[in-house]
Amino acid sequence: MLPLMIDVKNRLVVIIGGGKIAYRRLSVFLKQGAKIKVISPHVIDEISFLHAQSQLEWKQKEADKEDFKDAFLIVAATDSKEVNAWVAREAGEHQLVNLAGESELGNVQVPSFHQRGRLTLAVSTDGASPSLAKDLSEQLFNQFDDVFFDRLEDLFNERKKIKASDLHQDEKQRLLKQLVRKAQGPWSAPTDR
Numbered sequence: 001m002l003p004l005m006i007d008v009k010n011r012l013v014v015i016i017g018g019g020k021i022a023y024r025r026l027s028v029f030l031k032q033g034a035k036i037k038v039i040s041p042h043v044i045d046e047i048s049f050l051h052a053q054s055q056l057e058w059k060q061k062e063a064d065k066e067d068f069k070d071a072f073l074i075v076a077a078t079d080s081k082e083v084n085a086w087v088a089r090e091a092g093e094h095q096l097v098n099l100a101g102e103s104e105l106g107n108v109q110v111p112s113f114h115q116r117g118r119l120t121l122a123v124s125t126d127g128a129s130p131s132l133a134k135d136l137s138e139q140l141f142n143q144f145d146d147v148f149f150d151r152l153e154d155l156f157n158e159r160k161k162i163k164a165s166d167l168h169q170d171e172k173q174r175l176l177k178q179l180v181r182k183a184q185g186p187w188s189a190p191t192d193r
C-alpha cells in the first residue's frame with residue numbers, strides 16, 4: 001500500500017457504526033477538520049456527547065446505500081462482518097473505504113501516527129501487529145525534542161524565502177542543499193537524556 005498525506009478538511013467522512021472503534025476513527029478525522037456523519041442505531045456516550053455539541057451529525061439507524069453515496073471517505077466499523085463487507089461492495093469506485101475489521105476489502109488502512117508542527121511520523125505493519133505499529137511510532141517520535149521542531153519551522157521559512165527569490169535555479173538548488181546540510185546536526189534529543 002502507498003502512504004499518502006490526505007487533506008480531509010471540510011470533506012464528508014461517513015462512519016458506519018457507533019462503537020469504540022468508530023469513535024477512535026472519527027476522533028482523528030474530526031481533529032483534521034473533516035465533516036463527520038455517523039450512521040448507527042446505537043452510539044457510545046463519547047459520540048452522543050459530540051453530537052450534543054453539534055460537532056458531528058448522527059443518523060440513528062442502520063446504514064443504507066444513500067447514507068454514504070456522497071462521502072469522500074467511508075469507515076465501516078460495525079460489529080458485523082457482513083455489514084462491513086456490504087459497505088465495501090456498495091461504495092462507489094472513486095470513494096475511499098476503510099474497514100476496521102477486514103481491511104483488505106477496503107482501499108485505505110489507518111497507520112499509527114504522531115504529528116507535531118510540520119512533522120508526521122506514521123508506521124504501518126499492514127495488519128501484522130497494530131500494537132507493534134503503535135509502539136514503533138511512539139519510539140520514533142520520542143527521539144525528537146523541542147529544538148528539532150523549532151529548527152524544522154526555521155527550515156520551512158528559509159526554504160520559502162529561497163523559493164520566492166529571483167535567484168537562478170542552480171543557485172536556488174545549491175542554497176536548498178546547503179540548508180539541509182546546515183540543519184543536519186544533532187536533530188534529536190540524546191538517547192541518555
Ligand SMILES: C[C@@]1(CC(=O)O)c2cc3[nH]c(cc4nc(cc5[nH]c(cc(n2)[C@H]1CCC(=O)O)[C@@](C)(CC(=O)O)[C@@H]5CCC(=O)O)C(CC(=O)O)=C4CCC(=O)O)c(CCC(=O)O)c3CC(=O)O
Nearest residue numbers: 101103109110111112124125126127128129130131133134
Ligand atoms: C488493519 C487495521 C485497520 C485499518 O485498516 O485501519 C487494524 C485492524 C485490527 N486491529 C485489531 C486490534 C488492535 N488494534 C489496535 C490499535 C490500533 N489499530 C490500528 C490500525 C489498524 N488496525 C490497521 C492496521 C495497522 C497496522 O497494522 O499497521 C491503529 C494503528 C490506528 C487506529 O485504529 O486508530 C491503532 C493504534 C492506535 C495508536 O497508534 O495510538 C490494538 C491496540 C490498542 O487498541 O491499543 C489492538 C489490540 C491488540 C492487537 O491486536 O494488536 C484487530 C483485531 C480486532 C479483533 O480482535 O476483532 C484488527 C482486525 C484484524 O486484524 O483483522
Ligand SMILES: NC(=O)C1=CN([C@@H]2O[C@H](COP(=O)(O)OP(=O)(O)OC[C@H]3O[C@@H](n4cnc5c(N)ncnc54)[C@H](O)[C@@H]3O)[C@@H](O)[C@H]2O)C=CC1
Nearest residue numbers: 017018019020021022039040042062063077078079100101
Ligand atoms: N482497527 C482496530 O484497531 C480494531 C478493529 N476492530 C474491529 O472493529 C469492529 C468494531 O469494533 P467496536 O467498535 O469495538 O464494536 P462495538 O460492538 O462496540 O460497536 C459496533 C457498532 O456497530 C453498530 N452497528 C451494528 N450494525 C449496524 C448497521 N447495520 N448499520 C450501522 N451501524 C451498525 C452498533 O450499533 C454499534 O454502535 C470489530 O468488530 C472489529 O472487527 C476491533 C478492535 C480493534
